[in-house]
Amino acid sequence: MSFIQTLKWEWIQFRRTPFQYLAVLLFVLAAVYSISNGISLREKQLETLAKVESDYLAERSVYEKILESGGTKVESRPWVDLSTPFYGMWNSIVYKLKTPSPMMSLAIGQAEQYGFYKRLTFYTSGYDSDLSAEISNPERIAFGALDLTFCVIFLLPLLLIVLCYPIGGYEEDVKMAPLVQIQGDNYHAWIWKRTSAIGLGASMIVILLIAVPSIFSGAFTRVPYQLFTYSLVIMVYLWFWIGVISAIISLRLGQTSQTMGLVLVWVVFGMVIPGAVQQGASLKFPNSMLVDYLDAKRIDQGEIYEADFEAVWDSLRVKLPEIEQTKLATQPDSAKIEAAKGSVYRAEVAFHMKEVSEKIEAGFQQRNDFIESSYWYNPLMGIQNYLYSLAETDFYAYQEYRVAIQDASLELSKKGCVEEWNDEKVDLNRFRSYFNLVSEK
Amino acid sequence: MKTILLNEWRIVSRNRWFLFLGISLAAMLALSSYLGIQETKSLSNLEQEASAHIREQWDNQGAANPHGAAHYGTYLFKPTSSLTGFDEGVNGVVGKTIYLEGHRQNDTQYSEASQSVMATRFGKLRPSLILQLIVPLILIFMVFSTVRQERESDRIRLLIIQGGDYQGIISGKIFFYWLAGTVFLGISLLVQILLDFTALDNATLLRMLLLFVGYSAFYYIICSLTAYFGANLRKTGTALSVMMAVWIIWGVFLPRITGNLAEQFYELPTRSEFSAQMKEDRSEGVDGHNAEDDKIEAIKDSVLRQYQVASVEELPINFDGILMQTDEEFGNKVWDKHFGNLYQVMDRQKTFVQASSIPNPLQSLQSLSMGLSGTDQKSHTDFMLKVEDYRRQFIKSLNDKHAFGGSKTGDWAWEADQEFFRSMQDFSYQNRSMDELIGATWPDVAILLGWVVGCFFLIKSIRFQL
Numbered sequence: 001m002s003f004i005q006t007l008k009w010e011w012i013q014f015r016r017t018p019f020q021y022l023a024v025l026l027f028v029l030a031a032v033y034s035i036s037n038g039i040s041l042r043e044k045q046l047e048t049l050a051k052v053e054s055d056y057l058a059e060r061s062v063y064e065k066i067l068e069s070g071g072t073k074v075e076s077r078p079w080v081d082l083s084t085p086f087y088g089m090w091n092s093i094v095y096k097l098k099t100p101s102p103m104m105s106l107a108i109g110q111a112e113q114y115g116f117y118k119r120l121t122f123y124t125s126g127y128d129s130d131l132s133a134e135i136s137n138p139e140r141i142a143f144g145a146l147d148l149t150f151c152v153i154f155l156l157p158l159l160l161i162v163l164c165y166p167i168g169g170y171e172e173d174v175k176m177a178p179l180v181q182i183q184g185d186n187y188h189a190w191i192w193k194r195t196s197a198i199g200l201g202a203s204m205i206v207i208l209l210i211a212v213p214s215i216f217s218g219a220f221t222r223v224p225y226q227l228f229t230y231s232l233v234i235m236v237y238l239w240f241w242i243g244v245i246s247a248i249i250s251l252r253l254g255q256t257s258q259t260m261g262l263v264l265v266w267v268v269f270g271m272v273i274p275g276a277v278q279q280g281a282s283l284k285f286p287n288s289m290l291v292d293y294l295d296a297k298r299i300d301q302g303e304i305y306e307a308d309f310e311a312v313w314d315s316l317r318v319k320l321p322e323i324e325q326t327k328l329a330t331q332p333d334s335a336k337i338e339a340a341k342g343s344v345y346r347a348e349v350a351f352h353m354k355e356v357s358e359k360i361e362a363g364f365q366q367r368n369d370f371i372e373s374s375y376w377y378n379p380l381m382g383i384q385n386y387l388y389s390l391a392e393t394d395f396y397a398y399q400e401y402r403v404a405i406q407d408a409s410l411e412l413s414k415k416g417c418v419e420e421w422n423d424e425k426v427d428l429n430r431f432r433s434y435f436n437l438v439s440e441k
Numbered sequence: 442m443k444t445i446l447l448n449e450w451r452i453v454s455r456n457r458w459f460l461f462l463g464i465s466l467a468a469m470l471a472l473s474s475y476l477g478i479q480e481t482k483s484l485s486n487l488e489q490e491a492s493a494h495i496r497e498q499w500d501n502q503g504a505a506n507p508h509g510a511a512h513y514g515t516y517l518f519k520p521t522s523s524l525t526g527f528d529e530g531v532n533g534v535v536g537k538t539i540y541l542e543g544h545r546q547n548d549t550q551y552s553e554a555s556q557s558v559m560a561t562r563f564g565k566l567r568p569s570l571i572l573q574l575i576v577p578l579i580l581i582f583m584v585f586s587t588v589r590q591e592r593e594s595d596r597i598r599l600l601i602i603q604g605g606d607y608q609g610i611i612s613g614k615i616f617f618y619w620l621a622g623t624v625f626l627g628i629s630l631l632v633q634i635l636l637d638f639t640a641l642d643n644a645t646l647l648r649m650l651l652l653f654v655g656y657s658a659f660y661y662i663i664c665s666l667t668a669y670f671g672a673n674l675r676k677t678g679t680a681l682s683v684m685m686a687v688w689i690i691w692g693v694f695l696p697r698i699t700g701n702l703a704e705q706f707y708e709l710p711t712r713s714e715f716s717a718q719m720k721e722d723r724s725e726g727v728d729g730h731n732a733e734d735d736k737i738e739a740i741k742d743s744v745l746r747q748y749q750v751a752s753v754e755e756l757p758i759n760f761d762g763i764l765m766q767t768d769e770e771f772g773n774k775v776w777d778k779h780f781g782n783l784y785q786v787m788d789r790q791k792t793f794v795q796a797s798s799i800p801n802p803l804q805s806l807q808s809l810s811m812g813l814s815g816t817d818q819k820s821h822t823d824f825m826l827k828v829e830d831y832r833r834q835f836i837k838s839l840n841d842k843h844a845f846g847g848s849k850t851g852d853w854a855w856e857a858d859q860e861f862f863r864s865m866q867d868f869s870y871q872n873r874s875m876d877e878l879i880g881a882t883w884p885d886v887a888i889l890l891g892w893v894v895g896c897f898f899l900i901k902s903i904r905f906q907l
Contacts, residue, residue, distance in 0.1 A: 019679060022686075023686070026686075026690070026694070030694060033698065033701075037701055044711070048711050048713055109559070110555070110558075113552065113554055117713075127550075129547055129550055130716075132548060132550060133555070135711070135715060135783065136704065137703065137787055137791075137818060138531035138534055138821055139531055139791070139811070139817065139818045140701065140703070140790075141531070141534045142530060142531045142534050143696050144563075144697065146697040150562060150697075153562075154562060155689075155693065158693070162686075169678075170678065255677060256677060260582050263685065267574075267575060267578060270563070271563045271570065271574060272469070272566065275563060275564060275565050275566030275567075277560045278565045279566045279567070281557065281560055282480050282533075282565060283479060283480050283483065285557075286480070286483055286484055286553075287484065287487075287552075287553040288487075288551075289491050289518055289551055291495075294495070294516055368557050371557060371560045381561065381562075385558050385559060394558060395557060395559075
């Protein structure tokens with residue numbers, strides 16, 4: 001039988017089997033619902049970011065107007081002097097935003113576990129409480145986000161099992177399998193042709209499910225490489241399952257045993273192995289509760305602020321050599337130096353917090369290494385995490401964002417320190433230059 | 442019944458495939474229980490160490506201004522309930538660390554899930570995962586296999602001709618496999634009892650008993666439904682497909698979809714909206730740090746009248762402490778309103794999820810299991826509320842010390858001695874009482890029982906068609 005004929009017969013068989021029909025319908029409904037989840041989460045994040053942006057631009061413009069009119073004082077806070085680099089930078093209201101990728105409509109990933117906007121100050125860190133995840137029901141989060149990637153990685157194999165279980169098994173049960181061979185077809189080739197026909201149908205459904213939302217989200221034009229890779233990986237994954245299913249069917253176990261075998265393979269790879277890996281990771285690298293960070297904030301910072309100025313200066317000039325070339329360092333003015341000492345302490349603290357954050361992230365990386373080393377026997381999670389990385393909704397995308405926040409905070413402290421030691425006065429132009437000191441997005 | 446049970450035992454023990462599955466499952470359950478308990482113990486130790494470490498910082502802060510100490514604050518770490526090893530519930534996705542400070546109610550931070558890439562989509566390999574999803578799947582296979590075999594080999598006709606009762610035979614088979622399911626459940630709970638003996642108290646034992654009842658009820662439901670479809674549907678493939686579809690829809694589809702729907706019907710505010718609304722309401726009250734605030738006048742007058750003096754400088758107490766506490770109490774009303782609304786929305790979501798479990802008893806079991814293990818959303822909210830009560834007491838003690846500890850108004854340099862800080866009580870969390878727990882989980886129990894009764898009558902309705 002030619003492949004075209006096989007396709008035709010599988011289509012007829014499908015149309016006459018209400019359960020298969022229902023299974024496909026359920027899968028498509030779940031996929032469409034999960035895509036709508038992705039789209040609505042992305043839109044919600046974009047709306048929130050737009051609101052945050054308009055709020056801080058409005059706040060910033062208040063200070064711009066003060067400087068524009070030649071003033072430097074803020075009426076509601078008499079102690080604020082915008083002409084000093086400290087208050088000038090503080091009131092320039094700089095934010096670091098993580099704009100969601102258009103691919104989020106397909107892969108929500110871990111996006112709901114992290115914050116995505118953060119105001120930057122000299123004291124900012126990537127672990128601050130205002131960088132917490134959006135408010136959501138923890139029970140829903142515990143069950144996991146329903147996105148297209150979940151549907152494809154976990155539900156698609158189940159759909160393929162439902163569509164393929166009668167293949168071969170039925171013929172074995174009614175003792176018709178030898179008839180297939182008598183008719184001249186190689187049994188394995190016959191199985192492969194039939195499962196391929198189903199694979200082809202499933203591929204078309206999946207491609208449609210990826211393509212339609214991608215057109216609307218702009219993924220086609222804005223992240224074509226990621227979208228292409230995402231689709232390619234999913235196709236390879238789908239055909240890998242077709243291969244596994246064909247291999248199990250070729251064992252000629254009969255309909256019932258065949259279905260049990262297929263479902264058990266899914267349970268082992270979808271639930272048991274990933275669950276065991278997660279359990280192992282938790283035992284080996286339990287939740288640190290970030291006590292190191294708490295200590296850095298409470299103990300280490302206190303120690304730096306209480307340390308002798310000379311010691312802090314000596315330490316800082318190694319990390320920030322420009323400070324030695326500043327106006328106050330080269331032409332000392334004791335009154336001004338006294339006022340500028342705070343910026344040295346702040347910069348030293350910012351350098352220390354950067355070191356602490358590197359240690360914390362290195363701790364997280366050990367746990368990641370453990371999980372990633374399991375991918376060869378935990379392939380479903382490996383593939384899933386790769387797909388999330390394409391959508392920038394995995395752990396690493398948010399780690400990068402945290403690191404960028406920490407770097408930006410350090411940048412602000414360094415700049416503030418150098419400007420204070422250069423005895424700079426902030427005017428409108430300098431104030432505006434602070435907006436672009438760190439990249440917002 | 443005894444004959445049916447013995448016969449089923451013979452069938453199962455002669456089938457190497459089922460034996461292998463049974464033994465693997467029992468081993469997996471024992472191992473997952475052991476690992477769950479180990480992780481719970483290790484987490485408890487870490488929490489205790491972290492708590493002692495933070496307490497030491499608090500105790501050794503030296504003499505300090507009480508309001509300065511309120512800003513310094515302290516951290517609490519969410520304790521791990523002893524049954525977390527059985528069902529982790531929401532504990533992996535909510536933070537464990539919470540900062541307590543003056544002027545502000547905070548949320549927990551630093552969840553385990555946010556500290557690494559994802560390793561699983563169905564939770565850790567805990568007994569709850571195996572007992573909720575894998576054991577039912579095996580029961581479906583076993584019950585289906587035995588019922589279909591009777592039908593397809595036509596042995597059932599022989600048994601009926603010999604005077605056998607069809608319903609009795611099916612009920613016997615259901616009973617046998619239900620018993621097998623409860624043996625798996627028993628293994629897990631037994632390991633829990635043996636390896637975590639020291640954590641056992643009457644409340645925990647009662648919770649375990651209720652867990653046993655809940656899971657047993659679900660196993661009866663799953664065995665009965667499989668037997669019903671296996672016995673009634675003509676085509677083998679269709680019968681198995683129905684039960685596979687039930688398992689997929691109950692275990693994989695619905696729990697995710699209902700959770701999402703609940704959040705769409707009962708929307709939670711975004712964090713920025715939530716903060717902005719609280720900030721706005723908060724701005725209506727007194728600002729304890731701003732002595733120029735107009736709203737302070739009325740409070741000042743009342744205190745001056747009470748002490749019969751003309752100015753705050755003449756007061757024998759520190760008026761700043763009173764202001765701080767007034768500020769705090771106004772803030773508490775704002776937190777109560779907004780966090781109260783938030784918890785109310787979450788409760789509505791929970792009620793929605795519980796109600797939408799009517800067609801899905803597995804979801805009721807999941808909710809009941811988390812609730813009894815002390816790891817559901819309501820347990821987390823209970824922890825948050827108790828922490829907030831503690832924070833209010835904690836900050837009030839500091840403000841009272843600031844006001845009545847011997848300093849005068851405006852004396853921000855005044856310091857309370859170290860002994861005062863050391864005398865402050867630690868936070869201690871008690872799980873929800875059984876009454877509260879029953880109040881929260883009765884819909885789950887009612888749905889499970891409703892299904893048990895429904896399945897009982899479904900089996901009663903089975904008629905053999907020659």
